[in-house]
Amino acid sequence: MSADTGETPVVESARRKRTRDRLIDAAYDVFAEHGIAAATVEQITEQAGFTRGAFYSNFESKEELFFALADRENQVRFDRLEAGLTAYLPERGQITTDQISGIVRDFLGLQPDNRSWCLMQSEFQMLALRDPEVGKTYISGENRAMSMLGARLDELVAMVGLRFTMDSRELSQVLGAIYSDGITRVMLAGSSNPGPDTIDEVSDTIARIVQAFTEPIPA
Amino acid sequence: MSADTGETPVVESARRKRTRDRLIDAAYDVFAEHGIAAATVEQITEQAGFTRGAFYSNFESKEELFFALADRENQVRFDRLEAGLTAYLPERGQITTDQISGIVRDFLGLQPDNRSWCLMQSEFQMLALRDPEVGKTYISGENRAMSMLGARLDELVAMVGLRFTMDSRELSQVLGAIYSDGITRVMLAGSSNPGPDTIDEVSDTIARIVQAFTEPIPA
Structure with missing residues (x-):
């Protein structure tokens, strides 16, 4: 994927880490508010300001x-x-x-x-x-x-x-x-x-x- | 209540214990199957073969x-x-x-x-x-x-x-x-x-x- 954007792997990896961190932060808030079982991937991505695609390219x-x-x-x-x-x-x-x-x-x-x-x-x-x-x-x-x-x-x-x-x-x-x-x-x-x-x-x-x-x- | 039926307190108490035991048995099965949060009083009384009244005269x-x-x-x-x-x-x-x-x-x-x-x-x-x-x-x-x-x-x-x-x-x-x-x-x-x-x-x-x-x- 880094080949497509022309970014170096280092930049890609730092950006990837930021995305993951924001998704983890958002998950903490959503899980705390709704419980883990009731929380949806949509709520987490919305809270983090990302798309479902961003979620699934980072977490299964x-x-x-x-x-x-x-x-x-x-x-x-x-x-x-x-x-x-x-x-x-x-x-x-x-x-x-x-x-x-x-x-x-x-x-x-x-x-x-x-x-x-x-x-x-x-x-x-x-x-x-x-x-x-x-x-x-x-x-x-x-x-x-x-x-x-x-x-x-x-x-x-x-x-x-x-x-x-x-x-x-x-x-x-x-x-x-x-x-x-x-x-x-x-x-x-x-x-x-x-x-x-x-x-x-x-x-x-x-x-x-x-x-x-x-x-x-x-x- | 025992005055209404004319039963002695001992009989009443033995019957009461049996009712409670059956409700507890039923609760075990219903909680195990559906989880405690999802389980309803109706499911428990139905499993035990009692009415809601029997439930609430034994448990709050x-x-x-x-x-x-x-x-x-x-x-x-x-x-x-x-x-x-x-x-x-x-x-x-x-x-x-x-x-x-x-x-x-x-x-x-x-x-x-x-x-x-x-x-x-x-x-x-x-x-x-x-x-x-x-x-x-x-x-x-x-x-x-x-x-x-x-x-x-x-x-x-x-x-x-x-x-x-x-x-x-x-x-x-x-x-x-x-x-x-x-x-x-x-x-x-x-x-x-x-x-x-x-x-x-x-x-x-x-x-x-x-x-x-x-x-x-x-x-």
């Missing part, structure tokens, strides 16, 4: 667009976690439960978009449960994310002379489950600006688990 | 019926867990990770209804996230269940001279989160008869967490 389906949205949202949260971890990195071999709680509490400090995102994830998970093909893509995406997180956590704790006593992928899955469960309970309790108590509770639980499965690397 | 709404269904399903799982725990109770102070894995593996052995129930729970959680009133009832029900489970686990491990080093309600919440996450991943992976590997993985994780937060009661 609404589901594929959701996966792109999820990748972006996960990356934002991953970067934020990593920044928090790096900022708090303690002295060698001295990470305490309180320090871990602090990192998690900061990370859990719910952004304004979290309620929408939490709803979207719940709905998408349900759609994935009903559709085996979507389910398989969903679960391999999650497995990839957990392996990435686990590997990064391994590197980070090794920097301060620590290591996990549970496989880091498994530990990431555990922490992810407690985190999702905690966020969901905060949301269910009926507040999009949850009080400090609930967040502190989830943070302390995560900190206790991390502490229980961390040990100094023997000299 | 579809949501209240779902809570009654959830109570019953949770009780079944709770009883099954307790039976498993009692059967496996080890020698005093000697519970091992392998024994805990065994109990959890048996408990996780998915019944035929688990896929439907997992879908229903996901959908209901989403409805609860969207409706603050339903959300509050949902979360207090879950908190009650977790406190009950925690208290029972305390008693059970005390019988073999052990105690938890984490508050048992908090521990129950953690185990519940890992369990739900595990079941959901098994379902997402696309099988209603998941292979032994996945169940073993979840069981081992839960066992490791329980082991890490259990200690002998000092003499």
